[in-house]
Amino acid sequence: MSKSYYDPKDLKKFGEIREFQEELGDKFFDWYGSVFKDGALTAREKSLIALAVSHAVQCPYCIDAYTDSCLKKGIEEEQMMEAVHVSAAIKGGAALVHGVQMMNQVKEKLM
Secondary structure (H helix, E strand, C coil): CCCCCCCHHHHHHHHHHHCCCHHHHHHHHHHHHHHCCCCCCCHHHHHHHHHHHHHHHCCHHHHHHHHHHHHHCCCCHHHHHHHHHHHHHHHHHHHHHCHHHHHHHHHHHHC
């Protein structure tokens, strides 16, 4: 069996990004921690948003982390899948709306 490029064990090493640049790593983690605290949005809502964004940017580490976070915060499977569908709809729509760019080029070149 071949090793996957994305090793789930690497998620636990995330904090190690400080190793080569401690100051910037610390700043990132301070900011990151602040972002996910309750504010205008609850930490629960932010976890669901993060799960959807994780799918849009296709980060397997983020998908694992925020699936776990959502489950721990009591978010139901149906809610998580709905968030994934929202993400897919936005990503699909973003790809399609760029078709206007192609259409503009076709019209400019052929008309």
